[in-house]
Amino acid sequence: MKRYTKPIHLPQAMAHRSADSSLALINVVFLLLVFLLVAGTLKPTLPEDFAWAETTSEAGTGSIQGSLVLARTGEAWFEGERLDTAQLxxxxxxxxEETDKLAVxxxxxxxxxxxxxxxxxLRANGIKHLTLVTVEADEP
Structure with missing residues (x-):
């Protein structure tokens, strides 16, 4: 009796690649960079020697977005640039024209x-509600 054999080719299993942990680290660093770039653009710069006024009230609600800054010298600033009288x-x-509220x-x-x-x-130009933005004072 004759035997017929046919070779069977089994594909060799590829070695499993270990997970590359540097990819996750790159993703985290990239997301942190994006966060810092966005956070840095949200808050406009203040004059160099600016010191926040303090309050003891905890009931305040205000936003510094789109607000004016009144410096120690009495100059008005907006988004990091000093405004002269005409610009103000x-x-x-x-x-x-947009609202009757403004924060300073x-x-x-x-x-x-x-x-x-x-x-x-501000009152002469139609701003009826003025909010003075301060920080909470430390307890003595």
Whole structure:
């Protein structure tokens, strides 16, 4: 009796590649970079020697997005740039067309006559609700 044999070719199993952990690290670093870029663009810069005014009230609600900054010298700033009188009035006129509310970040060393002058300018241009943005003071 004759035997017929046919060779059978079995594919060789490829060695399993170990998971590359550097890919996950690259993803995490990339996401952190994106977060830092976005976070850095959300908050506009303040004048160099700006010191927040402090309050003891915990009931405040305010947003610094789109707000003016009143520096120690009484100068108004917006998004990191100092505004002269004409630019301030143009900004307030544009803001009053959109809303009657405005927030102002105040330096704690600002004189009250500068705050009052800014409030009068805002009121004259149609801003009815003014929010002074401060930080909560540390307990003694």
């Amino acid at each position: 009035e143009a900004f307030v006129a544009k803001a009053s 970040q105040v330096d704690k060393r600002t004189r009250m006559d500068a705050v009052a002058a800014l409030a009068n300018t």
